Amino acid sequence: MTSRLGGVGMTLAYERRVVARDLTVAVPDRSFTVVIGPNACGKSTLLRALARTLRPTAGTVLLDGRDIHTMRSREVARTLGLLPQSSVAPEGITVADLVARGRYPHQGLLRQWSTEDERVVAESMAATGVTELAARPVDELSGGQRQRVWIAMALAQQTSLLLLDEPTTYLDVAHQIEVLDLCARLHEEQGRTLVAVLHDLHHAARWATHLIAMRDGRVVAQGDPREVVTAALVEEVFGLPCRIVEDPETGTPLVVPRARRGRQSGPVSAG
Known part of the structure; x- marks a missing residue:
């Protein structure tokens, strides 16, 4: 696997609050990489570090083999684009x-x-x-x-590298699909490397070519979604008992939460 963007041995923190220690990741070239995990696990913090908007207190972010913080801002901006979580237009x-x-x-x-x-x-x-x-x-x-x-x-x-922090937040389901289809086209037709933070496991499994699963500031698993998304992984990362079935549309993993015990499976009588 070749990688133009990644981080080695990173400690990521906001002032004195440490979010991740000794974090190492590599983004495969020409991939649509999606970072998943529960709230406050470090997903967006990792993306900010890779985007050069958060400097690691230890370790290094590498862009084309160079420490990204030694590069000039304009040079980085010609290589790497960022769509923040909350963008406000003038x-x-x-x-x-x-x-x-x-x-x-x-x-x-x-x-x-x-x-x-x-x-x-x-x-x-x-x-x-x-x-x-x-x-x-x-x-x-x-x-x-x-x-x-x-x-x-x-x-x-x-830019050949594009980072997107929760690009589907606040969108209804139709617009979520629209935005993710657009991202997939950019990856497939233009050969761009995309890195996105997503909350929805179904979306991540369907659109990603490479998945990074995080919990408590560490990488739990990474690789092809068909190999990464297992019932054991979902329960470990999200605490969600489930079973994995094949998406009938794409053949990608589909997460089906286990039903609550005692829940009726048939129709409820009105009388």
């Missing part, structure tokens, strides 16, 4: 203007806005299906539309 900004902000890492004193930038912005909006929304203010859009716009902005950075 008031009144249009879709086209927000997506255009993804081109900022490519600007400089000697390089201003160009036809190449226009082309990339247009292609990013087309890839995410927001071209018809270009003139609309972002704050007037639905949750699903806004999420696609943020992904378009990340695409406009033209």
Whole structure:
């Protein structure tokens, strides 16, 4: 397995509160890697460390074999894009203007806005299906539309690595599927390496090509979802007794929670 992005021996903390110790992970190149685990297990903290927004108190984050914290911000931004958990657009900004902000890492004193930038912005909006929304203010859009716009902005950075922190949060199930299908297309058709934090086990098992399962700040298992998602793993990580069946649509693992004891399996009489 080759990996352009990963962390070695990391201790991750917020001030004095340590979230993870001696954490080592490697993101396979050209994978759609999904990080799963219960609340407060360190998923988003790991993603922030990989994205260079949280510096490990020990250990190293490596990007293309280099300590990411020795690299210039603009250099990192040309390689690695991040979609944070809660993205807030400036008031009144249009879709086209927000997506255009993804081109900022490519600007400089000697390089201003160009036809190449226009082309990339247009292609990013087309890839995410927001071209018809270009003139609309972002704050007037639905949750699903806004999420696609943020992904378009990340695409406009033209990074080969894209990190997404809970990209389906606050979306209804139809928009969740829409966003994850879009991520899958970016991975499959454009060869991008994606890393996403997700809460939904079904979504993770269906869309991921590589799964990292965490609990209490440590990696419990990682690998192909078909090998990682077992009844024993789900109970260990989430404390959920279950059985695993095959998803009839995709053949991927489907988690079926065990029924409560004594629950009636047949219809309840009304009289």
